[in-house]
Amino acid sequence: MIDALIEEVSKRTEGGLCVELPDGRAIGNGTCRVRIKDSKAVRNILRNPEMGFGEAYMKGDIEINGDLERFLIACVSYLKEKESDKSFRNSLIRNILKVLGFLKFVEGKEVRKHYDLGNDFYSLWLDSSMTYSCAFFSSKDQSLEEAQAEKRSIIYEKLQLTDGDKLLDIGCGWGSIILEVPKLYNIQTVGITLSKNQYEYIKSKIEREGLQDKVRVYLMHYEDLPSLGEKFNKVVSVGMFEHVGKGRHRTFFKVVDRIMDDGGLFLLHTIGKVLPETQSQWIRKYIFPGGYIPALTEILQATKGLGFNLIDIDNWRLHYYRTLKEWRKRFYQHREKVIQKYGEEFFRMWELYLTSSAVSFLTASNHLFQLLFSKGVVNDYPIMKRYFLPAYEVLK
Ligand SMILES: C[S@@+](CC[C@H](N)C(=O)[O-])C[C@H]1O[C@@H](n2cnc3c(N)ncnc32)[C@H](O)[C@@H]1O
Numbered sequence: 041m042i043d044a045l046i047e048e049v050s051k052r053t054e055g056g057l058c059v060e061l062p063d064g065r066a067i068g069n070g071t072c073r074v075r076i077k078d079s080k081a082v083r084n085i086l087r088n089p090e091m092g093f094g095e096a097y098m099k100g101d102i103e104i105n106g107d108l109e110r111f112l113i114a115c116v117s118y119l120k121e122k123e124s125d126k127s128f129r130n131s132l133i134r135n136i137l138k139v140l141g142f143l144k145f146v147e148g149k150e151v152r153k154h155y156d157l158g159n160d161f162y163s164l165w166l167d168s169s170m171t172y173s174c175a176f177f178s179s180k181d182q183s184l185e186e187a188q189a190e191k192r193s194i195i196y197e198k199l200q201l202t203d204g205d206k207l208l209d210i211g212c213g214w215g216s217i218i219l220e221v222p223k224l225y226n227i228q229t230v231g232i233t234l235s236k237n238q239y240e241y242i243k244s245k246i247e248r249e250g251l252q253d254k255v256r257v258y259l260m261h262y263e264d265l266p267s268l269g270e271k272f273n274k275v276v277s278v279g280m281f282e283h284v285g286k287g288r289h290r291t292f293f294k295v296v297d298r299i300m301d302d303g304g305l306f307l308l309h310t311i312g313k314v315l316p317e318t319q320s321q322w323i324r325k326y327i328f329p330g331g332y333i334p335a336l337t338e339i340l341q342a343t344k345g346l347g348f349n350l351i352d353i354d355n356w357r358l359h360y361y362r363t364l365k366e367w368r369k370r371f372y373q374h375r376e377k378v379i380q381k382y383g384e385e386f387f388r389m390w391e392l393y394l395t396s397s398a399v400s401f402l403t404a405s406n407h408l409f410q411l412l413f414s415k416g417v418v419n420d421y422p423i424m425k426r427y428f429l430p431a432y433e434v435l436k
Contacts, residue, residue, distance in 0.1 A: 046067045047067075050067075052113075054110055056068055057111075057114075060074070062077060072105075075102065081096035081102060084096065090115075090322050091322050093115065095322070098385050108395050109399055116399055116403045116405055120318075146330065151235065151283055154327065155233075155235035155237065155238060159238075164377065165368075169189070170214035174279070174356055174360040174363050187363070187366075192220060195276060199305050199412075200305060201224075204227070206230075206273055206274065207229045207272065208272040209229065209232070210232055210262050210296070211277055212232060213278075215238070215245060219245055229255050230256045230257070230258070232257070232261075232262065232265065233258075235259075239259040243257060262284075262295055263295060265298075270299065271300065271301050272301065273301040273305075275296055275305070277310075280310075281310035282328065282331050282333060286332040289339060293342050297346045300415045301415065302347070302416050303415060303416060304415045305414055305415075306412070306414075308339070308411045309409070309410045312335060312407050312408070313336070313405075313406065317405075322396075323393065339409075347416055349413060349414045350412075351418070351421055352412040354410040355408065356408040356409075360398075361401040371390065378390070
């Protein structure tokens with residue numbers, strides 16, 4: 041049976057595969073060489089190809105002597121055709137937890153597990169603004185720092201930031217937006233995060249930069265936002281919606297609806313699928329427990345009957361491909377440090393996460409949507425984009 045599976049993936053691999061099995065047998069004579077060292081790995085891959093491969097790769101039971109990205113592109117093409125969606129069962133479990141009132145607690149733990157790995161870890165491979173979301177590249181030689189700054193400036197422009205606005209950032213990360221905006225405009229900003237490390241990092245930056253009167257940060261779940269008793273005319277959420285979870289998107293929009301002023305603008309920046317599709321089980325188990333990549337149709341459906349009016353949509357899919365490649369390049373540069381602190385298995389897990397995510401954007405399994413909504417119908421927004429999407433060459 042493994043022969044048939046290898047043949048399927050090999051057909052889809054540029055240059056073909058040559059797979060060496062634990063019993064010494066070699067299948068295929070392609071240029072991408074794969075060595076499976078453990079027979080248990082073979083059994084697990086046959087049972088569940090995506091999870092079996094991911095776990096074996098992390099443990100070092102599989103070596104790819106060639107290009108991991110090229111191999112994963114072939115795997116995606118194979119899995120797209122074969123895999124069934126298990127997300128329904130998971131969403132059922134989450135909904136039971138929600139009814140029991142445990143969900144916020146579970147979500148907090150899930151989110152902290154990822155973001156509280158250590159600010160030192162993230163600073164090794166994120167840009168200096170510590171932005172952990174898709175950047176916008178407008179030229180080939182742009183640095184990651186510049187591309188992240190350009191992304192932020194596009195967001196400010198879309199939100200039509202003006203002196204006197206009040207801006208909320210839901211899932212503010214290490215605060216790149218809430219800390220920058222008051223330096224550019226006379227605007228008060230508020231950010232929320234579930235990560236203690238991020239919260240403390242922002243707190244100390246607020247003090248160091250003397251921004252106490254302009255910036256506030258809360259360690260808070262988005263569902264608790266109404267308890268602030270405040271309204272905002274500009275709201276942004278970048279790379280957080282992926283944590284909301286299947287069946288919870290409407291709850292999220294209801295909260296945003298409640299805390300927004302009429303006539304305000306809300307920019308939602310999220311990874312998405314065009315239509316509901318298979319989710320990666322390996323990513324959900326090892327990288328983003330509880331995460332769910334929403335489909336565009338699910339996002340829009342979740343706003344039904346609320347006050348949101350869709351103004352604009354962008355898809356920055358290949359910009360995320362390039363962002364992930366930049367992160368991975370930096371991550372590789374710190375290989376020894378990461379292994380020393382977190383171990384070889386952790387390194388391989390993150391290598392696979394960064395590479396498979398890049399491949400997911402390259403192969404259009406995932407997209408990056410920016411949706412701009414007004415609260416109520418607003419007609420005085422610009423109707424021309426200021427940029428043309430750069431060619432694929434820029435984003436490779
Ligand atoms: C991928 S990071 C993006 C951070 C930042 N927006 C950026 O672009 O760099 C996701 C952020 O969402 C936050 N988050 C996830 N679930 C949340 C929730 N239920 N309530 C509030 N924040 C949440 C995390 O703590 C983290 O700060």
